[in-house]
Amino acid sequence: MLQTISYMLLTIVIFFFMTWLYKRTGISFLFPILTSTIVLLLILIFAKIPYDTYMQGGRVINFFLGPAVVGMAYPLYTQWDVIMRFKKTILSSVIVAMLAGMTSVIALGLLFQLDEQMLRSFLPKSITSPVAIQISDAIGGIPQMTVLFVIIAGITGAIGGPGIYRLLKIDTPVSKGVAMGSAAHGIGVSKLTEYGELTLSIGSVAMTLSAILGSFLCPVVIYLFF
């Protein structure tokens, strides 16, 4: 019981400290998810605490993922009129992003001669972590690998996105939001604030839609390719 509470608190305290540090310094590479994970990993490795022991507390935090995903229906509902206004662009772009992400990841994976389980773990990489973990589990991937890919994808989008937009002359608000939300989920979307309210809300809508569509599409792709 004491262990459960202490591992829980440890995670929460580290997370809030890292969030504070990120906001304070404004350094792109200090994403709280990245720094919190690294700090926790170091603590566990140096104190020789096995993952299963840590998860006695971790499990409690993990528990809230399900309700949080269901809760994503709320912003989707409140932003329904924005979705309807650009429904064609949003829906088809989310599908394009998913296909582009999955085909490129399969092609690269084959090029690097990855095994099948790794390829499966790669498929949901553009989808927000809590959903990607579950998709990975459902399609025979390794959820811990998937969550790692998801985070790297998010950070790539957040850091590289503005440069890519300049390079490709992307200057319309919906396209910036929908591409980021469907290729780099929440971490990418958090970087959209500088482009204004519309881009930001399109981004979070695209993230949720790609989680929903991805849940259905990933098993289909697995069925077709493996």
Place this chain on the structure above:
Amino acid sequence: MRKLVKLLNITLQIAFLYVLSLLGGIIVEFLHVPLPGSIIGLIILLLLLHMKIVKKEYVADGAGFLLPILTLLFIPATVGVMNYPELLSWLGVSLLIITIISTIFSLGVTAKFAQKLEQTERQKEEVEVYAPND
């Protein structure tokens, strides 16, 4: 006292969201489909909101509590990579390269595609409600 009511409210709403994710899980199990139960829960909630069976006030506080700390919620899962020390190798590097290239590719393709569509969709729109801000 008001804080206590608010706290109780958040707890009840999270419990409600949890019940929906459980329900989603049961449906998935029953239908034998490889889908995340929570996504089914999300779809059910979205339908309930649209049909006005659930008022948005019934979930606003719970969702408003959980969504801003979403990142915290998946830290324990991320720490699970410690069970895969083989990542500190050429394999780890290639996985990193694959993820970065694929993400940039997908971001670029989607942005270009979306921009083309957005321009035509906006042109069709007679009454421009949202003024493009740049």
